[in-house]
Amino acid sequence: MHRKTNGKSILSICLYHRFHIFGVFLLALLLLLASRHGLLRSQRTMAISPESPPGFATRSATRGDLEAITTIAILGWVFDKQWDYRFPYAKQYPEDHRHWTKARYSQYMDEVEAGKAMMMVAEKRPDSSSTESNIVAFSIWQLPGHHIKPATPGKPTPTGPSTQDPERKDANLARMKLFREVLNKGKAQYFDNIYGESQLYLMTLVTHPDHFRRGAGTTLMRWGLEKAKQEKLVITLFASQMGYGLYKKLGFGVVGEVTVQIEGEEEKLNIPGMTIMP
Ligand SMILES: CC(C)(COP(=O)(O)OP(=O)(O)OC[C@H]1O[C@@H](n2cnc3c(N)ncnc32)[C@H](O)[C@@H]1OP(=O)(O)O)[C@@H](O)C(=O)NCCC(=O)NCCS
DSSP states (O other), rough: OOOEETTHHHHHHHHHHHHOOOOOOHHHHHHHHHTTTTHHHHHHHHHOTTSSSSOEEEEOOOOGGGGHHHHHHHHTTSHHHHHHHHHHTTTTSHHHHHHHHHHHHHHHHHHHHSEEEEEEEEOOOTTOOOOOOEEEEEEEETTTTTTSSOTTTTSSSOOEEEEEEETTSSSOHHHHHHHHHHHHHIIIIIHHHHHHHSSEEEEEEEEEETTSSSSSHHHHHHHHHHHHHHHEEEEEEOOOHHHHHHHHHHHHHEEEEEEEETTTTTTEEEEEOOOEEE
16 A cells, blocks of 8 residues: 555555646636636627727838728728718719729829828738738828928919819819818918928828728827827828717817818818827
């Protein structure tokens, strides 16, 4: 009974293992009690809940992203009335609409390449099984140093690249033109005259509708807030109806409003100008 094995008695080995078996039993009992009282269940739910931090990554856009960006713009913007106001025939002429929308974002990309703007995308964490684009949202920012355009005597101040081609069939060209004029005037009045080149101006922000309200817009805005904080800039923007709630939540304040309305038309857009100094 007290036979020795490597200097230890069988009895002491039995006692040692019994102690471990008892420990395992105690742990299993504790786990059972914890799960009965919902402690483990709530932790598991938190890990898969849609309210969890989404974990989008941001990076600079490239020309290779233009197709994905065009798709997001067309699918996302249609939810806001600004889009229908300017492009009321988009559904009637989808190919035309896609062509001109892509042309617009290609022009923005020219501005990025000229160092005047930054285009950022928010991506889902890559899923190795999918070959689809992971981009779910994008934003375009006009950089400091490129807000006040030098006026050439005798020539009107340039207003940036134009996609108001009379050939395009998806748009209401008069509204498009007025929209741009009113926003340029409002930008000068509420932002450029006050902050000059010390501003980061948000030109556009759109999320793919499949990913609305999951934090992609916030992720891109937080990128801008961080940049503005580091470079001591004010963020300036004109808010769409849909964007307003997002900017308010982030602490932006309204500094003015512009109205786009063609004489004799009932339809109009009231667009608030907003700023924040992070
Ligand atoms: C505005 C827009 C970019 C928001 O993108 P998003 O990825 O859904 O934004 P988030 O998930 O980060 O939203 C964060 C918060 O913003 C607010 N918000 C977002 N969308 C909103 C909406 N449609 N109505 C009211 N509040 C809204 C909410 O407070 C939301 O938090 P919650 O979901 O916890 O309530 C998106 O709705 C969109 O692309 N709209 C069409 C284009 C547009 O209007 N762009 C704005 C240009 S100024």
